[in-house]
Amino acid sequence: MPSLYIHVPFCVRKCDYCAFYSQALVNSPKDLIYTYLEGLEVEMAKRRKDAPRGVSSLFIGGGTPTALKDTDLERLMEMIQRHFHLTPGAEQTVEGNPGTLTLSKLNILRRYGINRFSLGVQTFDDKLLRAVGRVHTAQEAREAIGRIRTTGFDNISMDLMFGFPAQDMATWQATLEEALSYSPEHLSLYGLMLEEGTPLYERYRVDNALLDQLPDDDLQADMHDWAAERLKQAGYINYETSNYARPGYECRHNLGYWRGEDYLGLGPGGVSCLNRVRWKNIEEVRTYQSRLLNGQDPVEAAGQEALSLHECMAERMILGLRLEEGVNLTSFRNDFGVDLRNIYEDVLERYKDKDVFIFQGDYICLNPKYSFVANSILVDFV
Ligand code: SF4
Numbered sequence: 001m002p003s004l005y006i007h008v009p010f011c012v013r014k015c016d017y018c019a020f021y022s023q024a025l026v027n028s029p030k031d032l033i034y035t036y037l038e039g040l041e042v043e044m045a046k047r048r049k050d051a052p053r054g055v056s057s058l059f060i061g062g063g064t065p066t067a068l069k070d071t072d073l074e075r076l077m078e079m080i081q082r083h084f085h086l087t088p089g090a091e092q093t094v095e096g097n098p099g100t101l102t103l104s105k106l107n108i109l110r111r112y113g114i115n116r117f118s119l120g121v122q123t124f125d126d127k128l129l130r131a132v133g134r135v136h137t138a139q140e141a142r143e144a145i146g147r148i149r150t151t152g153f154d155n156i157s158m159d160l161m162f163g164f165p166a167q168d169m170a171t172w173q174a175t176l177e178e179a180l181s182y183s184p185e186h187l188s189l190y191g192l193m194l195e196e197g198t199p200l201y202e203r204y205r206v207d208n209a210l211l212d213q214l215p216d217d218d219l220q221a222d223m224h225d226w227a228a229e230r231l232k233q234a235g236y237i238n239y240e241t242s243n244y245a246r247p248g249y250e251c252r253h254n255l256g257y258w259r260g261e262d263y264l265g266l267g268p269g270g271v272s273c274l275n276r277v278r279w280k281n282i283e284e285v286r287t288y289q290s291r292l293l294n295g296q297d298p299v300e301a302a303g304q305e306a307l308s309l310h311e312c313m314a315e316r317m318i319l320g321l322r323l324e325e326g327v328n329l330t331s332f333r334n335d336f337g338v339d340l341r342n343i344y345e346d347v348l349e350r351y352k353d354k355d356v357f358i359f360q361g362d363y364i365c366l367n368p369k370y371s372f373v374a375n376s377i378l379v380d381f382v
Helices: 032-050 070-083 103-111 126-131 138-150 169-181 199-206 217-233 252-258 285-293 309-320 329-336 345-350 368-381
Strands: 003-008 055-062 086-096 116-122 156-162 186-191 237-240 243-245 263-266 271-274 277-281 299-306 357-360 363-366
Touching: 003 070, 003 252, 032 070, 032 263, 032 271, 032 285, 055 070, 055 252, 070 103, 086 252, 103 138, 116 138, 138 156, 156 169, 156 217, 169 217, 186 217, 217 237, 237 252, 252 309, 309 329, 309 368, 345 368, 363 368
Parallel strands: 003 055, 003 263, 055 086, 086 116, 116 156, 156 186
Antiparallel strands: 186 243, 237 243, 263 271, 271 277, 277 299, 357 363
16 A cells, blocks of 8 residues: 655745745746646546555655645645545655644644644744745744644654754754754754755855864764763654654654555655656646646656566665564565575675674664765665
């Protein structure tokens, strides 16, 4: 049974560091959301046959799903409910950003069964929020957290970032301590990335002096390590490289991706993978909608690929080894018909002396002391 992801590609305004596909509503024509929902409804009708027994979890992400108006949000929720059956007790998450969360939107989400909220806080420091072009303030984040709890959500995740320009350890610690004071069930911590093509990248490219403001690699590593230790003390499990949860609150939807389960990703830019075939939708909203209304697939020209056995196995290793639990040996053998110890014998041998990989029961996992350099090791499985 696949999981279901719905992409809502709209934000109030673009953040300066953002390389994700989303459109700024301040510059968009008024009918764009209507156009999006019209296309999405056709795609849902087309894709529901891929989930005949229902979907295991729902994640409505973006973009900023809560940037939709009440009526549009309600229409989106009603469409999902009409086209897809969610298994009883399924995790149902919506992402949102401070400044876009009203009580009425949160009540709509609750009424349609959303039971998990993921909030893009990033930092509780207004100066840092402004430095990377976030549209909201720290106070709006505090108010949003209060409203999410008031409407009855007992499963909240917060996204936090470290490595902002001119951020020091004390500011990072203050943000994490404030986040902990709200007792979130889940936290995702990411280092700020300078992605090519973003306004932030351009600013730093033309003004080298600005680069000195960025925390260097050592400070970023210290920020990461301090947070990992603090969260451990506070009872959180570091169940994936960047993700921490109270026991039982690991994000089931994302665990599905990391464990190599099938998923459907609907909406402009949505990515799906079913039975080892992966495809990506066109990003541009109007092209996406017009193709669907004309009975065509909304998939990018070179967007569909049948994954080879080798690619699927490599992906299982790379994603699975980011998890604390690691990769399940029996599932690997059942899914691919081979023992991973045989197929990756040379990689395992290469790192044997340094104890990079640990075998525990029916799992292989990455030794936590190498998690900060995981990418350079995991690339060997490609
Ligand atoms: S809110 Fe998220 S998706 Fe939207 S522009 Fe900012 S980083 Fe990108």
